[in-house]
Amino acid sequence: MKGKPENIAPAERTVISMQPVERAAELQKALRGTDLRFFNMPMIYTETEKLNSETRSVFDSLQNIDLLIFTSRNGVKAFFNLLQQSGQALSEKTKTAVIGKGTAATLEARYRKADFIQPGNTSRDFAVYLKQNVLRGGENVLLALGNLASDFLQHELLPQASVQRINVYSTLPVREYDAGLMQKIRDGQYGVLVFSSPSAFARFYDIYQKKKTNARLRMVSIGNITTQAILKTTQAFVLTAKKPGTEGLLHEIKQYFH
Secondary structure, three states, X not given: OOOOOOOOOOOOOEEEEOOOHHXXXXXXXXXXXXXXXXXXXXXXXXXXXXXOHHHHHHHHOHHHOOEEEEOOHHHHHHHHHHHHHHXXXXXXXXXEEEEOHHHHHHHHHHOOOOOEEEOOOOHHHHHHHHHHHOOOOOEEEEEEEEOOOOXXXXXXXXXOEEEXXXXXXXXXXXXXXXHHXXXXXXXXXXXXXXXXXXXXXXXHHHHHXXXXXXXXXXXXXXXHHHHHHHXXXXXXXXXXXXXXXXXXXXXXXXHHHO
């Protein structure tokens, strides 16, 4: 349910992030100077995939890749970790395309500035951008993704290019979490919860629902995909970021409290 929360008692001015450590640190920094208390309780973490025969085969053929696409900073980090292990290198002719400022910054730090940057935060927007501004037809495209990423981009780009996907990292649920902080959430002793992915919410709710509560959760979501995953699972009050990344989350958090 979206809109103004109803029948919610004044909450503590507390933000609890369920983001991975690096993303949460960005939000915490952005909230400095406010009177909001910040806690982070990561629900997921990522691991670089093992360098197997399939991955080696892809890296052995990198000289044939015209366009390398990243949809997350985790994808950038894992790809270049694996690339280093393989002993191979990217061709100078290979162009790179990324979605979001964070992914662009990570690529520049690990390799070089991206050739194409789409500032949005959805695969649909990214696909439109690539088809209208990047692809000319017939390119060999490599998608460096996580194991939970859908095949949406691959299917959208196939009519215009030859597209290959490689999973370079896995997203995994945490095993340990702050039980005391989780109980505060069940007791409603917080302002808002922050989620940046459906997988983080899924892990949170798996833990949360083990003890029954009638409280309606209050959340800020990174985007529509995460919001849809939340609302398919539980009736919650959700503010959805209209801008990508930390900037969008920060705006919605300030809107909620002020």
